[in-house]
Amino acid sequence: MGTLFAMKVAFRKVVLPGEKKRLVAFDHKIFRRSDWFHLNDWDRYESYWMLVNGRRVGCCAFERAADFEVDPERASAPRCGSLYIASTGILPQHRGKGFGVRFKRWQIAWARRHGFTRIVTNCRRSNRAIIRLNEKFGFNILRSTTSNYYRQPPEPAVVMELKLRS
Numbered sequence: 001m002g003t004l005f006a007m008k009v010a011f012r013k014v015v016l017p018g019e020k021k022r023l024v025a026f027d028h029k030i031f032r033r034s035d036w037f038h039l040n041d042w043d044r045y046e047s048y049w050m051l052v053n054g055r056r057v058g059c060c061a062f063e064r065a066a067d068f069e070v071d072p073e074r075a076s077a078p079r080c081g082s083l084y085i086a087s088t089g090i091l092p093q094h095r096g097k098g099f100g101v102r103f104k105r106w107q108i109a110w111a112r113r114h115g116f117t118r119i120v121t122n123c124r125r126s127n128r129a130i131i132r133l134n135e136k137f138g139f140n141i142l143r144s145t146t147s148n149y150y151r152q153p154p155e156p157a158v159v160m161e162l163k164l165r166s
Contacts, residue, residue: 007052009099011106014047014059023047026059030089034152035124037061037087045086048110050103057094058103061087062110068122068142068159081117088121088130100129104137108162117164122157124150134160 014023023042042061050058066084085107090099111119121139123130131141139160149157 008054009102010051010054011110012049012051014042014049016043016047022056023059026056026091027087027089029091030059032152035150050090050099050106052094052099056091057099058090059087060085060089060103060107062107064116068120068146068157081115083111083114083116083119085119085121095129100133101136104133108137108164112164119162119164120159122146122149122159125156125158127158131158131160134162138162 020039020042024037024039027036045061045063047059047061049056050060063084063086065079065082067079067082068084088100088103088107090103108119119139120142121134139162142159142161146157146159148154
């Protein structure tokens with residue numbers, strides 16, 4: 001696809017319900033089976049495609065006024081000013097090319113532009129790449145031992161936070 005600087009990178013909001021099946025198929029290409037969102041999970045998120053030269057390379061899912069929940073099925077009280085990044089993924093063939101950095105920079109700018117004061121996200125403890133990327137952008141680990149949050153294989157979640165302003 002050439003160098004990152006020579007490519008046209010854009011971010012486009014996912015149109016639901018029309019693109020829901022595309023989201024599911026994309027999710028299946030990025031994550032292991034046990035980490036897939038179910039079809040109807042996508043309804044609660046505001047999702048965005050990362051497009052490179054018009055092709056889908058990545059996807060993310062936001063939940064406004066939310067926080068990380070140990071039990072995602074449990075409803076929680078809204079947390080004003082908090083943006084939960086429920087998912088960020090880059091297709092495997094496009095990893096290691098700088099797209100993750102570009103995507104994270106865009107996510108943070110998007111959160112600031114929409115008035116959020118905090119971003120929270122989580123990942124598998126073994127996902128060192130996203131942990132390092134988040135740390136590069138100033139995220140701090142809140143909890144590194146949310147035991148067995150992930151099921152197959154069982155693994156703790158690392159919960160990270162970026163405070164955007166007081």
